[in-house]
Amino acid sequence: MTRANLYVPVTARRGSIAIGNFDGVHRGHAEMLQRLKQMATATASHAVAVTFDPHPIAILRPEFTPPILTTLSERITLLKESGADEVVVLPVTQQLLEMTAEQFFTEVIVEQFEARGIVEGPNFHFGKDRHGDTLLLQSLCDTHGIQCHVVKPVVDGDLMISSSRIRELLCSRAMTQATELLGHPYRLSGVVKQGAQRGRTIGFPTANLTDIPTLLPAHGVYAGLTQLDGRWFPVAASIGPNPTFGEHREKIECHIDGYVGDLYGKILHVDLLSEVRALQSFSSIDLLISQIQSDVAYCRRTAQQFLAKG
Template identity: 35%
Template sequence: MIRLDHRQPVPEPLRGAIVALGNFDGFHLGHQAVVRAAVEWARAEGRPAIIATFDPHPVRHFAPDVPPFRLTTLDQRQELFGEAGAAAMLVFHFGDELASTTAEDFIGELLAKRFGAAGVVTGEDFTFGKARGGNRDVLRDVGKQHGIEARAIGPVNAEEEVISSSRIRDALRAGDPQEAARLLTRPFTIRGIVQHGDKVGRTIGYPTANIALEHYLRPKYGIYALTGEIMDTGEVLQGAANVGIRPTFDPPKELLEPYFFDFDGDLYGREIEVAFHHFIRPEAKFDGLDDLIAQMERDCDEARRLLSAKTI
């Protein structure tokens, strides 16, 4: 699956595609419904399917100081889109130019001329263009003038509530990774490069693979039962992790610190993806290392129990 840049023309074999258009951060059940409709439409007409996403998220452009809220990186989205049957991921690089593009130009100049789209699928509440001047009705009416058919997919409900990225973020901030996983159809994950730390964990028998949280949403600070995939080998490990600022140590430093059970290999400089399965307890400050070690042993025992119960 290839990655396309909205600032460049689409390769000729991908012109005439059906485009699923949205932010798709998280790629939850609602997003999957939009993409599924686009892929099925494309297959029915013998066309390629392209999934278009925005990076950075438009909210990040207009309000750069908002706390991190990303659920997936572009690399993660590209893999998920490929698994969903798309031929390509089209990235709209959101900046001043795109923010000032009217809905009419977005349709006529980009979707029609630059990309040669034959059809577009969005969610019913999707908006686009300068000052959010475009919606499904504008896309349908203006798209028709350019030979583009537009379809909109209604919201997907779970327990009588609409599935949304906001709902997933709220679950993670509340320490409920299982609810987030139910809406995502998979656990929430953070992917990053293992970096060198102060190696305190190694001295107390719990070496951790420290990962910067960067632009990911911060789940509730605390201890989690998790799995980790080593990206270059595909090996999957079980473990427990602290997410937070490590209040027992000075100076505080925000990190994801997974400790993997029964693993003694070298992970420094390697990319791993950590999947959150169960929240065990909030982050806490301890009076000394003995108290911390005793609690870590209890946390790891609980994480092993939860992971072995296959309730993730």
């Protein structure tokens, strides 16, 4: 890897840095970024988050690449909201992955970032075959006169908060617990395309999301919210097939409570807050409508409670 492969802006040099995938930017990441901000303040430098794109596994073993929790643009936004002054995206190439831990430290951390300090989590590894760990990092930092701080793991119960654990929760329809570990709603972003328009005929029009790049939660109904025209609207989102009408194709249908407008062809961001129920088949349209009314009322209360917290 050469300097030409990585653009480090002037404001990101001679700062305090934290390096990681940061997928989801969960509470564990937020703790690390707060410690990074403290170090940057103490050294009169910038807090710089360095993230990888794509995930290293996508290059090493593509078949094992985990589904992402956040797009790159969302990750950058969340990192800055969590305390980073600058976010630098480190392009993952085979050349980068062939670097030894010592090479990565010298050529990237020392020569390109000119780091004054570094903050990492307890499971941080770097260099070819993940040879470098926090003990080697501390030793190298001591040799080069760079401050080093390894944060303690942030736990929920007896388990450390991690992106992989959040993926497991989302795939189990445990949205409430997943958002608690994230520290923020789980966002789905997609393009609105025309569907069967069946919801409109029963009084609950939906925006049908397609081309979603992030992990889809397990099939079910979820409470969320979305911001349109400067206003927040409650959302009842159904993910999966429509068993009442004998449909088996997976769909993401979002009823935006109180919104009237044309969203076709536009990108819609839906922030999911909690699970509502599993999908089920209803024996009549009247029973379906009654259940949707109950779902929307629940979603409305959930969104209002979330917004009231500020």
